[in-house]
Amino acid sequence: MPKVFVVADNIYSPLGSTTAENFSELLKGNSGVRRHSRPEIFSEPFFAAIFSQEKNQEFSTGIQNANKYTKFEKLLIHSIKNALSLCDVDIQSASTAIIISTTKGNISLLENEIVTGEMKAQLPLHSSAKAVADYFHNPNLPVTISNACISGISALLTAKRLIETDQYENVIVAGADVISSFIFSGFNSFQAISKQVCKPFDADRSGINLGEAAATIILSKHNKNAYATLDGGSVSNDANHISGPSRTGEELAIAIKKAMQEADAKPDAIDFISGHGTATLYNDEMEAKAINIAGLQQVPVNSLKPYFGHTLGAAGILESVVALSTMKQNTIIPTLGFESIGVPVPVNVPNTITTKNVNKILKIAAGFGGCNAALVFSKN
Structure with a gap:
């Protein structure tokens, strides 16, 4: 099998808008998990890593016709744009595929908006993937991977197979999810939400914190700039x-x-x-x-x-x-x-x-x- 190279990546999270910014914050021991009072998500204060309301207003910056896209789609666009800036992969080429990884996509629209025909068209996961692909003028039908919490790894593995079988030279793999009342209440119904910053593998662990972010990895059959x-x-x-x-x-x-x-x-x-x-x-x-x-x-x-x-x-x-x-x-x-x-x-x-x-x-x-x-x- 031919080698599959990693040529660019990005993290767009409450800790930063680039991989370098995010890793720098991790080295400082800083966490994006905070105590929030957001009654539109949950009736009581909770710990999670979610974008501030001020940051939410910045998501449209640098996106053409931003009003066409949901918060979920804007996160993907920002993350992909940043990753593309770090390599010379041509996203408009027929040899470049896009894979979108998500578990819930635009499900939050059902909580805050009037249900219309236009909204119903936005809800399917493949609709968001197509909107993102069209934004970048990619000619290929994007692939959507939604396989619970292994979605991102499944998407990367799918991209690897597409390159190994010579179907594409490059594959852009991007994932995102936005925390909503629907998602939070689901995990809370399992009594799985921690009332403090979570402590994995620790004797005192008591459950998860949820988070919202987007991330991108670009894979290629070409070794140029690969790390x-x-x-x-x-x-x-x-x-x-x-x-x-x-x-x-x-x-x-x-x-x-x-x-x-x-x-x-x-x-x-x-x-x-x-x-x-x-x-x-x-x-x-x-x-x-x-x-x-x-x-x-x-x-x-x-x-x-x-x-x-x-x-x-x-x-x-x-x-x-x-x-x-x-x-x-x-x-x-x-x-x-x-x-x-x-x-x-x-x-x-x-x-x-x-x-x-x-x-x-x-x-x-x-x-x-x-x-x-x-x-x-x-x-x-």
């Missing part, structure tokens, strides 16, 4: 429960092992794991078990949820971007707030900035419906 390669990936499903993960971790371990096998990477070759780390009781236990089954329990692992919240359809891409920056700078971001291990098997969770040579990374995720995913990236 990493996407070497392997896999998805699996444990079929355990509609919202509860496997109790054994075996199925996520299958995805990890298959991704490593495709990447021709033994456990001792992995320098860092970007975990999913939702800070819910069962997810973190399952993830720790999967890491152990795969023989990776000594490898440093972190979770970015205390910084960005759980960004849903953006999470797999956003967290992969931070992992790529980790590899570029040989600097591992600690899991904010982690104090003592709270999972039944050992995992290596640094709580201070760690400097080491990072040449190969593993990104993992799990989601509702029992879906699991893993990717392996290498320094180019």
Whole structure:
């Protein structure tokens, strides 16, 4: 199979509008998770990483005919534009595809707007993807990936396969989600929302924080300006429960092992794991078990949820971007707030900035419906 190169990326979040800005804030230990009083989202104060109301007013800046696009679509446009500015990929070429990763898309429109025929046309996920593709004058029909919380990793793996099979030379993978009352109430109904900044893998963890963001990774068959390669990936499903993960971790371990096998990477070759780390009781236990089954329990692992919240359809891409920056700078971001291990098997969770040579990374995720995913990236 031909190599698949990473040539550009972006994170557009409450912490910053570029990858560099976001990584700088992480190095300072700053979090986008704040206590908010937003009755349009939830009746009580809550902790989440969401854009300020002032920032919301800036989303139209630099976007032509901005009134045509929703907040969700504007986030995608901003993120893609920034990533494109860092490389010479021609988004208007027929050899460039676009994949959009999201879990809920424009669902928030139903909460605040009068339902019209025009709105109904905006609600399908493929409609937003087409709107974004049309904004950039891309001639191809965009692909939409919506597979719960592994959507971003699934999208990157799909892009890898499209390049490997010579269907496209470049693929732009962008993900986003916007926090709404619908989304928040759904997670709250599971009693999964933490009343403080979340603490993944910690003995005192009590649930997740939600977050909104957009992120983009551009993959290419061409090595020009590439700084990493996407070497392997896999998805699996444990079929355990509609919202509860496997109790054994075996199925996520299958995805990890298959991704490593495709990447021709033994456990001792992995320098860092970007975990999913939702800070819910069962997810973190399952993830720790999967890491152990795969023989990776000594490898440093972190979770970015205390910084960005759980960004849903953006999470797999956003967290992969931070992992790529980790590899570029040989600097591992600690899991904010982690104090003592709270999972039944050992995992290596640094709580201070760690400097080491990072040449190969593993990104993992799990989601509702029992879906699991893993990717392996290498320094180019």
